[in-house]
Amino acid sequence: MNIVVCVKQIPDPADPGVLDPETKTLKRDVKLILDESDSYGVEMALQLLDGSDEGEVRLVSMAPNNEVGGLRTALAMGAASAVLVSDEALAGSDSLSTAKVLVEAIKRSEPTLILTATESSDGYTGTVPVQIAELLDLPSVTFAKEITINGDTVTVKRQTEDGYDEVECPLPCVVSVTAGVVEPRYPSFKGIMAAKNKPVEELDLAGLGIDASTVGWAGARQEITEVTEAAAREAGEIIVDEGDAHERIVAFLDDLKVL
Amino acid sequence: MGISTIWIYGEAANGSASSSTLELLTKARELADTVEVIVHGDAAALATELGAHGATSVQSIGDLTGGLAGPQIASAIAGAIAAGTGPDVVLCATTYDGRDIAGRLSAKLDAPVITNVVDLVADGDRLLGVEPVFGGVVNVTTGFTSDSTAIFLVRPKSFEASSTGSAAAAVGSLAAGNTGNTGTSLVKDRFVEETSGPKLDEAAVVVSGGRGLGEAEKYEMIESLAKLLKGAPGASRAVVDSGWVPYSYQVGQTGKVVKPTVYLACGISGATQHLVGMKGSANIIAINKDEEAPIFGVADLGIVGDVHKVLPKLIEALEARG
Numbered sequence: 001m002n003i004v005v006c007v008k009q010i011p012d013p014a015d016p017g018v019l020d021p022e023t024k025t026l027k028r029d030v031k032l033i034l035d036e037s038d039s040y041g042v043e044m045a046l047q048l049l050d051g052s053d054e055g056e057v058r059l060v061s062m063a064p065n066n067e068v069g070g071l072r073t074a075l076a077m078g079a080a081s082a083v084l085v086s087d088e089a090l091a092g093s094d095s096l097s098t099a100k101v102l103v104e105a106i107k108r109s110e111p112t113l114i115l116t117a118t119e120s121s122d123g124y125t126g127t128v129p130v131q132i133a134e135l136l137d138l139p140s141v142t143f144a145k146e147i148t149i150n151g152d153t154v155t156v157k158r159q160t161e162d163g164y165d166e167v168e169c170p171l172p173c174v175v176s177v178t179a180g181v182v183e184p185r186y187p188s189f190k191g192i193m194a195a196k197n198k199p200v201e202e203l204d205l206a207g208l209g210i211d212a213s214t215v216g217w218a219g220a221r222q223e224i225t226e227v228t229e230a231a232a233r234e235a236g237e238i239i240v241d242e243g244d245a246h247e248r249i250v251a252f253l254d255d256l257k258v259l
Numbered sequence: 260m261g262i263s264t265i266w267i268y269g270e271a272a273n274g275s276a277s278s279s280t281l282e283l284l285t286k287a288r289e290l291a292d293t294v295e296v297i298v299h300g301d302a303a304a305l306a307t308e309l310g311a312h313g314a315t316s317v318q319s320i321g322d323l324t325g326g327l328a329g330p331q332i333a334s335a336i337a338g339a340i341a342a343g344t345g346p347d348v349v350l351c352a353t354t355y356d357g358r359d360i361a362g363r364l365s366a367k368l369d370a371p372v373i374t375n376v377v378d379l380v381a382d383g384d385r386l387l388g389v390e391p392v393f394g395g396v397v398n399v400t401t402g403f404t405s406d407s408t409a410i411f412l413v414r415p416k417s418f419e420a421s422s423t424g425s426a427a428a429a430v431g432s433l434a435a436g437n438t439g440n441t442g443t444s445l446v447k448d449r450f451v452e453e454t455s456g457p458k459l460d461e462a463a464v465v466v467s468g469g470r471g472l473g474e475a476e477k478y479e480m481i482e483s484l485a486k487l488l489k490g491a492p493g494a495s496r497a498v499v500d501s502g503w504v505p506y507s508y509q510v511g512q513t514g515k516v517v518k519p520t521v522y523l524a525c526g527i528s529g530a531t532q533h534l535v536g537m538k539g540s541a542n543i544i545a546i547n548k549d550e551e552a553p554i555f556g557v558a559d560l561g562i563v564g565d566v567h568k569v570l571p572k573l574i575e576a577l578e579a580r581g
Contacts, residue, residue, distance in 0.1 A: 233538055240563045
């Protein structure tokens, strides 16, 4: 079985960037990296196929400017190949447009299982996984803590408000993987070298057969009406601990009558 | 003009509506004359509470019979829209099931969805969603330009729930749609992880730990402190991503929004990812080694110090008070 993992390449969250006052979009002139949220899905896929020589982990991604830096990271972890969709007309794409594009790219791999993160670290709409499932007419399980494959079904421990549900789902399906549930491997030197030669198929909208007017700004069918500064919170008192800071905290809590 | 009908996906546990459902109702009743809540299971049990918070009616699609809410609720709503009896606006809270429903419905209707909304504003006959970006420093207001049903995903704690004491909501049913292949996931078992103390998003005191704790074992200090303060333990994304605590502990952009009376941030630097989830707290105490840490920009009381020194003394002092 082949597993497709949808991954996003994002600006380094440590360097958050700015909103372009003209276009009201994020300025992304920085180098893109693999969204850490996606490293859990990549790791989960590699673990699920571990020891199996039938099937491979394939990546699907959409990015401006044919960026591949983040994809190389996931390939170095062990994914076999990647499909990258880049097209100028994708600028301004909302979550549904993103899902439409990823779906066309996913179809090329005919995967048994499609893994995603629960949300990206930059856009964090959290709707793309189920939008992909709906467009492919597939069942889905979101917020997986654990995935077990049993023949033609998967059993997923799905995070809930007060614990987890054990959900059984027939394959093929879409599962979103919660951050922190597996420990993503560090790419080895060998992996990094091998990743340089792994296939990355680069496609544009025409190559996927997608009408450019259904995605990007046109497809989003939304307009930003206002951008305002949020009310700033006033900073309070800052003290340096001289061994008695705990007393200050107790006094603060006493004043609020929470003790 | 204005908005005529809003539908809200209603979540409930043990016969009472979730706080995020009541928050959405409280806001929606200001915006539309007809506010209907779509639920699964027993609608009658919720009618009084939902009516008191502004619901005109509560309509159940019936029992999920082991299926997931996402495809079933989305199909039912899409069915009503196709039949011409649907709403102008659909509101879901940003919860596990709320996101499934909004995402599925969006794809079914080929309609965009505005997410991470913290405020809703009427603009003639449409609704605008306000979304915080850059950790809540900037608010972006967005509206739909198409005529399709407007779908919004609203973050919990965006509004304060209040009762008007209105009469019980009318109880009705909504035809379940045909979920076909999308509805084939089945819940086989449910596991409740017992926690003592209040829930993270309802607690009056939240004590959160971050990377500054250094190692997983040190998170015990956070749990002890939360217990002593009758609060809930929380965590930064770094701690959750490292697998020290489950995702349900996470406070921030990709986790829960909390607004307790007191938020105690221990060893948390205050990345924008975290700030967006806690800066609405009434009072914030922060302990961090780095005096330049952004968390001090929102703290009412900031302690520049080592959590490994301050926390044991704080725990001891609170224990001594009994």
